[in-house]
Amino acid sequence: xxxxxxxxxxxxxxxxxxxxxxxxxxxxxxxxxxxxxxxxxxxxxxxxxxxxxxxxxxxxxxxxxxxxxxxxxxxxxxxxxxxxxxxxxxxxxxxxxxxxxxxxxxxxxxxxxxxxxxxxxx
Amino acid sequence: xxxxxxxxxxxxxxxxxxxxxxxxxxxxxxxxxxxxxxxxxxxxxxxxxxxxxxxxxxxxxxxxxxxxxxxxxxxxxxxxxxxxxxxxxxxxxxxxxxxxxxxxxxxxxxxxxxxxxxxxxxxxxxxxxxxxxxxxxxxxxxxxxxxxxxxxxxxxxxxxxxxxxxxxxxxxxxxxxxxxxxxxxxxxxxxxxxxxxxxxxxxxxxxxxxxxxxxxxxxxxxxxxxxxxxxxxxxxxxxxxxxxxxxxxxxxxxxxxxxxxxxxxxxxxxxxxxxxxxxxxxxxxxxxxxxxxxxxxxxxxxxxxxxxxxxxxxxxxxxxxxxxxxxxxxxxxxxxxxxxxxxxxxxxxxxxxxxxxxxxxxxxxxxxxxxxxxxxxxxxxxxxxxxxx
Numbered sequence: 001x002x003x004x005x006x007x008x009x010x011x012x013x014x015x016x017x018x019x020x021x022x023x024x025x026x027x028x029x030x031x032x033x034x035x036x037x038x039x040x041x042x043x044x045x046x047x048x049x050x051x052x053x054x055x056x057x058x059x060x061x062x063x064x065x066x067x068x069x070x071x072x073x074x075x076x077x078x079x080x081x082x083x084x085x086x087x088x089x090x091x092x093x094x095x096x097x098x099x100x101x102x103x104x105x106x107x108x109x110x111x112x113x114x115x116x117x118x119x120x121x122x
Numbered sequence: 123x124x125x126x127x128x129x130x131x132x133x134x135x136x137x138x139x140x141x142x143x144x145x146x147x148x149x150x151x152x153x154x155x156x157x158x159x160x161x162x163x164x165x166x167x168x169x170x171x172x173x174x175x176x177x178x179x180x181x182x183x184x185x186x187x188x189x190x191x192x193x194x195x196x197x198x199x200x201x202x203x204x205x206x207x208x209x210x211x212x213x214x215x216x217x218x219x220x221x222x223x224x225x226x227x228x229x230x231x232x233x234x235x236x237x238x239x240x241x242x243x244x245x246x247x248x249x250x251x252x253x254x255x256x257x258x259x260x261x262x263x264x265x266x267x268x269x270x271x272x273x274x275x276x277x278x279x280x281x282x283x284x285x286x287x288x289x290x291x292x293x294x295x296x297x298x299x300x301x302x303x304x305x306x307x308x309x310x311x312x313x314x315x316x317x318x319x320x321x322x323x324x325x326x327x328x329x330x331x332x333x334x335x336x337x338x339x340x341x342x343x344x345x346x347x348x349x350x351x352x353x354x355x356x357x358x359x360x361x362x363x364x365x366x367x368x369x370x371x372x373x374x375x376x377x378x379x380x381x382x383x384x385x386x387x388x389x390x391x392x393x394x395x396x397x398x399x400x401x402x403x404x405x406x407x408x409x410x411x412x413x414x415x416x417x418x419x420x421x422x423x424x425x426x427x428x429x430x431x432x433x434x435x436x437x438x439x440x441x442x443x444x445x446x447x448x449x450x451x452x453x454x455x456x457x458x459x460x461x462x463x464x465x466x467x468x469x470x471x472x473x474x475x476x477x478x479x480x481x482x483x484x485x486x487x488x489x490x491x492x493x494x495x496x497x498x499x500x501x502x503x504x505x506x507x508x509x510x511x
Contacts, residue, residue: 029157029158029159048301048302049301049302049304050171050173050174050301051171051172051173053169053170053171053172054171054174054259057170057259057260058255058257058260059255060254060255060256060257061254061385064256064257067257068257074303075302075303075304075305076301076302076303076304077302097254097255102260104168104169104170104178105158105159105168105169106158106159106166106167106168106169106180107158107159107160107161107164107165107166107167107169107177108158108159108160108161108165108166109158109165109166110163110164110165110166110192
């Protein structure tokens, strides 16, 4: 194998996700609410009290989102009555049961730790 | 409020751009610090939320009987209180008492100290596995940890206040900062549990003062019960004639009295307050999706049962057709999890490894956990898939 091919192979190995790594590499460090007609109003109504990640990790039916929105309005979220249904549609459309699984980021490691499965070779 | 915002801004400002390694298991990472969120004192934690701070322990850290504070899960319902001078902090004890009492931290630490090794688990640990999914932090396996909590017995504090015979419940109020019109995080426990000699007002965790995220300067420690019973940043204890009435007692932290069809709603009158933890085990290694060489493999993990004792953990390597006894670790304490191991000569192939714990009350982990609208007390048999080459 030529040096060039060896380098390409190493790069490909480095870029490919090994089978034993859970599919979590889409985790976002800074979550934002997705684009859409209600993005700005949802940001104003919801993110005053908590971050987007609390919403983004949910996978809920429209009926459950309806209960959540009504509960949050009771708890102080400012949602114009005319926007309620559109907000529920926005949340259930983006964070419904059919959406891809959410993956959470990790906090930095305080010290480099390499852990492995306990295994002894025979 | 400004201090809190500054603190939060500092946290969010510390978060840097997305990188390919974010979310990878800690043992697969090297020094990719820029790919993860910088949370001082928290080591490789799964960040379920930064505001409010909710951190989950990754299962590979469940390899010691006591969980280091830097790996101990953090559960907040709302904003943490602003930094305060510990010298100004006071704990008041009132309600159905003859002597309303106030304790400074110094006075609290002068009371006889008792230590309890306790497995603390969030009631919602495993919520993310319920189908259909239910609202809340989508915890998977790691909203649980074991630590040595130390501080005065709650009973000693209550005796100083001379609780009246009318006092049947003990209410805890913390200093959590309440956003908007959210109900304050206040809960109560029955007087019998409060007077138990292992129920503490903890000031220390694993021999060091509580950190801010774990309730400095003092928290309740209600052993064997869901984490929500152990109120953090405690500022008030109030003795009540009846159970506290508030959102975090009802509808929060209640479990259906009967089996519920997944997705169905449940009337409040058909529920009860969640108290003790379920019997449960978690496999901490090999990790799900890992690929190993054939040979001797040690399956290892943790098992706990709240106020009951773990009597056995069984492992299946054939998808549940047969079960083999695991060896329980020597370290044990009434409310603490047991470590366990199972060694196995692995031949080439793909395997579904499962763990099943049974406790002293005869409870065993079910194949499927009992779905409930709030996603509490998930305790299905744990499992990982591995490949042996």
